[in-house]
Amino acid sequence: MRKGLLIIFIILPALSRAEDGYDLWLRYNKISNTAILSQYKKQINSPVVFGSTQTVAIIRTELGRAFSGLTGTPFRILSSIDKASSFIAGISTSSAILSSIVTKDELIRIGKEGFIIKTRPGKTIITANTEIGVMYGVFHFLRLMQTYQPITGLSIVSAPKLKLRLLNHWDNLNRTVERGYAGFSIWDWHKLPDFIDKRYVDYARANASIGINGTVLTNVNANAVILTKPYLEKVKALADLFRPYGIKVYLTARFSAPIEIGKLRTADPINDTVQLWWQQKVKEIYELIPDFGGFLVKANSEGQPGPQDYNRTHADGANMLADAVAPFNGIVMWRAFVYSQTSNDRFKQAYEEFKPLDGKFKKNVLVQVKNGPIDFQPREPFSPLFGAMKQTPLMMEFQLTQEYLGQGTHLVFEVPMFKEVLNTDTYSKGKGSTVAKVVDGSLDNYSLNGMAGVSNIGNDINWCGHPFAQANWYSLGRLCWDHGLSSAQIADEWIRQTFSNDKSFVETVKKIMLQSHETLVNYMTPLGLTHIMYNGHHYGPMPWGNTLNRPDWNPVYYHKADSIGIGFDRTPTGTNALAQYSSEVQRQYDDIDKCPEDYLLWFHHVPWKHKMKSGRTLWDELCYKYYTGVDSIKAIQQQWNKMNKYIDPERFGHVAQLLGIQVKDAIWWRNACLLYFQTFSKMPIPAQYEKPDKTLEYYQNIRILYAPGN
Ligand code: GCW
Numbered sequence: 171m172r173k174g175l176l177i178i179f180i181i182l183p184a185l186s187r188a189e190d191g192y193d194l195w196l197r198y199n200k201i202s203n204t205a206i207l208s209q210y211k212k213q214i215n216s217p218v219v220f221g222s223t224q225t226v227a228i229i230r231t232e233l234g235r236a237f238s239g240l241t242g243t244p245f246r247i248l249s250s251i252d253k254a255s256s257f258i259a260g261i262s263t264s265s266a267i268l269s270s271i272v273t274k275d276e277l278i279r280i281g282k283e284g285f286i287i288k289t290r291p292g293k294t295i296i297t298a299n300t301e302i303g304v305m306y307g308v309f310h311f312l313r314l315m316q317t318y319q320p321i322t323g324l325s326i327v328s329a330p331k332l333k334l335r336l337l338n339h340w341d342n343l344n345r346t347v348e349r350g351y352a353g354f355s356i357w358d359w360h361k362l363p364d365f366i367d368k369r370y371v372d373y374a375r376a377n378a379s380i381g382i383n384g385t386v387l388t389n390v391n392a393n394a395v396i397l398t399k400p401y402l403e404k405v406k407a408l409a410d411l412f413r414p415y416g417i418k419v420y421l422t423a424r425f426s427a428p429i430e431i432g433k434l435r436t437a438d439p440i441n442d443t444v445q446l447w448w449q450q451k452v453k454e455i456y457e458l459i460p461d462f463g464g465f466l467v468k469a470n471s472e473g474q475p476g477p478q479d480y481n482r483t484h485a486d487g488a489n490m491l492a493d494a495v496a497p498f499n500g501i502v503m504w505r506a507f508v509y510s511q512t513s514n515d516r517f518k519q520a521y522e523e524f525k526p527l528d529g530k531f532k533k534n535v536l537v538q539v540k541n542g543p544i545d546f547q548p549r550e551p552f553s554p555l556f557g558a559m560k561q562t563p564l565m566m567e568f569q570l571t572q573e574y575l576g577q578g579t580h581l582v583f584e585v586p587m588f589k590e591v592l593n594t595d596t597y598s599k600g601k602g603s604t605v606a607k608v609v610d611g612s613l614d615n616y617s618l619n620g621m622a623g624v625s626n627i628g629n630d631i632n633w634c635g636h637p638f639a640q641a642n643w644y645s646l647g648r649l650c651w652d653h654g655l656s657s658a659q660i661a662d663e664w665i666r667q668t669f670s671n672d673k674s675f676v677e678t679v680k681k682i683m684l685q686s687h688e689t690l691v692n693y694m695t696p697l698g699l700t701h702i703m704y705n706g707h708h709y710g711p712m713p714w715g716n717t718l719n720r721p722d723w724n725p726v727y728y729h730k731a732d733s734i735g736i737g738f739d740r741t742p743t744g745t746n747a748l749a750q751y752s753s754e755v756q757r758q759y760d761d762i763d764k765c766p767e768d769y770l771l772w773f774h775h776v777p778w779k780h781k782m783k784s785g786r787t788l789w790d791e792l793c794y795k796y797y798t799g800v801d802s803i804k805a806i807q808q809q810w811n812k813m814n815k816y817i818d819p820e821r822f823g824h825v826a827q828l829l830g831i832q833v834k835d836a837i838w839w840r841n842a843c844l845l846y847f848q849t850f851s852k853m854p855i856p857a858q859y860e861k862p863d864k865t866l867e868y869y870q871n872i873r874i875l876y877a878p879g880n
Pocket residue numbers: 340348349390391468472507545546573
């Protein structure tokens with residue numbers, strides 16, 4: 171009887187909480203390899219962290235939790251050294267032991283946020299210039315432990331490559347999330363500031379663990395109400411909570427706020443009263459939040475108000491806000507995502523509006539540019555603004571949330587896509603002028619630099635909806651810290667921390683992740699096709715779409731399929747958008763026979779019978795790509811199905827079910843697109859492929875009325 175009870179008590183806690191993914195990559199499960207465990211234990215004896223601030227308290231709590239979890243024995247973190255201490259952390263001036271192991275030069279190199287980890291036999295030392303740096307060092311060390319890496323012989327001197335490492339939430343005040351596929355917003359504005367959801371703390375921890383140091387809380391399609399006193403008090407509550415984690419808050423500024431909440435008659439940036447209004451508003455914000463980061467602004471884009479409403483330029487608008495925040499060291503991130511209908515090619519619009527303004531922005535303004543010229547498509551060439559605005563720091567905007575990447579149901583690891591852009595050479599200052607060097611400021615010598623990811627976080631229990639979408643959040647932080655990290659390295663460490671260190675599991679899942687983006691490109695938009703998603707919500711294929719008011723909202727605008735061929739001619743015989751790139755880049759793309767085929771239809775209208783590198787005609791190649799995409803996702807599904815023995819049934823099953831949807835969707839994409847394009851090519855789908863089992867009409871009649879995030 172007694173024994174039975176005991177068993178129930180032991181089993182119950184394990185059963186009481188099914189694995190739901192809430193713990194992200196911060197799990198600290200007991201290390202299963204005993205050799206590694208005993209080696210680790212020697213390096214973390216009687217751990218001590220010097221200091222007494224809130225950040226130090228956070229470090230101690232995290233370490234206590236981590237060491238106890240990883241070793242399976244309770245740990246208490248000390249505030250002063252004892253004889254047994256083999257783990258010592260703190261800012262370099264807090265103890266002679268710490269200052270003695272670092273050089274002056276190293277301390278200069280790590281700056282305000284970097285860290286140093288050095289180990290000696292039976293000693294681990296983590297230090298930095300600031301407590302935030304120590305915190306980042308501690309998280310790095312825990313990452314090594316969680317991924318079963320050696321923790322002896324370490325000599326790590328690490329500093330972030332980017333200064334601003336930001337999440338951009340497209341969260342509305344009513345808690346809907348624009349392009350959000352993980353439930354509602356985690357910001358419970360109604361209950362703030364009095365009710366502090368535990369998730370805010372876990373959000374801060376997760377971000378701190380990957381080096382993210384800023385968060386824009388609100389949607390770029392902005393609501394001026396966030397700038398009113400009651401809401402600023404809510405923002406303050408979040409800012410106070412995030413501060414000890416090294417995270418600053420930023421807000422989106424609606425350009426017409428002086429009218430909407432200030433009762434002014436204009437928002438003209440040249441108007442004295444308007445300027446004064448913003449100055450006072452900014453002062454009010456900084457009184458509440460002394461380290462407020464600044465504003466992110468979407469202006470004169472997709473119906474948002476902006477300086478052009480008053481015949482002023484983007485620079486006039488940005489500079490007015492920049493002047494208001496400058497006395498408080500705030501910054502303005504002004505978005506370049508614009509495409510009013512003045513150009514014959516949406517591709518060219520941002521460049522046409524912004525390039526002439528180069529050199530006209532105040533020092534504390536960054537222009538935030540999406541990675542590609544159109545809009546977060548599965549594959550885009552880099553935005554020609556990168557490399558073209560040498561006198562303006564350009565901030566990279568990536569989209570973590572998978573608006574055009576299968577949204578909440580498709581498994582896509584985005585790092586290979588991000589790295590493809592970052593590694594591309596702009597040739598703006600000769601060979602080697604990569605997008606990464608433009609963004610990190612090293613090319614044009616900017617100390618103000620940064621990268622933002624449009625958040626994929628919501629109030630779903632596992633934060634991101636798809637269990638693998640967590641990897642994209644994780645990657646943003648890791649790439650901001652060091653964009654030189656490889657996709658494989660980031661995938662590897664995420665898998666080990668999130669799921670398991672088992673070698674077969676890690677290798678299989680890493681392969682899945684590394685193939686996943688190319689797989690999606692193949693079944694959605696191969697060979698440089700773009701923006702052929704369903705109108706509005708963008709889920710599913712609609713290459714035939716041509717009913718929206720603006721031509722450049724319609725898929726047919728982007729693929730231009732006709733009896734001759736398919737693709738958008740952006741060479742001098744077409745819109746000549748190519749001219750916006752440096753001559754070296756132009757040369758890579760302008761020749762239809764030499765253009766990399768991944769980008770072919772971005773730049774050329776290609777005849778159906780054009781001979782591709784494989785020897786196939788364009789039409790056959792298109793079929794080949796679409797069929798390959800479906801085959802690859804089916805293969806991924808099979809590989810995943812063998813992973814059940816390595817992980818918990820909940821997350822295994824969650825992913826397995828979503829892969830089922832993804833396979834169905836991939837077939838839908840393939841069949842719908844090929845049947846539609848076939849009406850132009852008039853060529854058969856090669857005999858070796860299974861024929862689409864439905865008609866084009868069937869696909870054209872599919873209606874998804876209530877896709878999320880729209
Ligand atoms: O990708 C498009 C989205 C819009 C978004 C816009 C933008 C926030 O479809 O929902 O609006 O880009 O980036 O401003």
